[in-house]
Amino acid sequence: NAGVTQTPKFRILKIGQSMTLQCTQDMNHNYMYWYRQDPGMGLKLIYYSVGAGITDKGEVPNGYNVSRSTTEDFPLRLELAAPSQTSVYFCASWTGGRVSYNEQFFGPGTRLTVL
Amino acid sequence: DQQVKQNSPSLSVQEGRISILNCDYTNSMFDYFLWYKKYPAEGPTFLISISSIKDKNEDGRFTVFLNKSAKHLSLHIVPSQPGDSAVYFCAASVGNNDMRFGAGTRLTVKP
Numbered sequence: 001n002a003g004v005t006q007t008p009k010f011r012i013l014k015i016g017q018s019m020t021l022q023c024t025q026d027m028n029h030n031y032m033y034w035y036r037q038d039p040g041m042g043l044k045l046i047y048y049s050v051g052a053g054i055t056d057k058g059e060v061p062n063g064y065n066v067s068r069s070t071t072e073d074f075p076l077r078l079e080l081a082a083p084s085q086t087s088v089y090f091c092a093s094w095t096g097g098r099v100s101y102n103e104q105f106f107g108p109g110t111r112l113t114v115l
Numbered sequence: 116d117q118q119v120k121q122n123s124p125s126l127s128v129q130e131g132r133i134s135i136l137n138c139d140y141t142n143s144m145f146d147y148f149l150w151y152k153k154y155p156a157e158g159p160t161f162l163i164s165i166s167s168i169k170d171k172n173e174d175g176r177f178t179v180f181l182n183k184s185a186k187h188l189s190l191h192i193v194p195s196q197p198g199d200s201a202v203y204f205c206a207a208s209v210g211n212n213d214m215r216f217g218a219g220t221r222l223t224v225k226p
Contacts, residue, residue: 004158035216040124040218041218042117042119042121042204042206042215042216042217042218042219043159043204043216044216045213045214058213059213059215090158090159092158102147102149102164102206102208102214103149103161103164104161104214105161106151106158106159106160107158108156108157108158109156109157109158
């Protein structure tokens with residue numbers, strides 16, 4: 001199993017550009033998440049999904065959009081990139097249930113710089 | 116509004132000694148607490164967790180203690196090893212969709 005994969009690893013955007021961060025998991029997990037981590041800060045939840053076709057906002061959703069058309073994929077879309085979106089983005093997944101509660105598997109991250 | 120706080124940005128200990136990482140929270144509704152470990156250029160990996168109905172959970176060298184009245188949890192690593200050097204994040208959740216993370220503590224274990 002590859003686990004959670006994210007592409008690209010690094011990206012530099014100009015202000016106002018758009019891009020999609022890709023996330024794929026091969027563990028058949030129902031739950032998927034997008035976090036951002038700013039320097040010296042903890043991870044903050046942007047959006048999450050409890051299954052294909054279902055998404056919901058997290059703590060910091062403004063400036064982002066998501067979709068979940070399949071169990072495996074959970075892309076994060078940035079429209080009109082701003083310098084405040086410079087961050088490291090992590091995608092995560094979790095099987096659900098009470099056996100391994102909230103024990104999320106994380107991808108390696110995408111480092112995004114907006115100039 | 117930081118609901119989960121790790122007040123020590125860094126901690127340095129000698130190999131073989133105990134490492135104690137601390138975490139405080141403000142939301143009394145949190146019912147599950149986790150510790151994640153992160154190496155540079157990698158995503159966080161799950162380490163250990165504890166439900167709010169318990170006050171201790173042990174897994175090998177790692178033990179998490181929860182003090183609900185003080186809204187405080189701690190991670191003990193005994194004995195500490197150089198491979199434990201990483202950033203440790205405390206996290207807490209209400210249900211399964213709203214996990215909040217602390218800012219992390221960088222642990223350095225010196226040989």
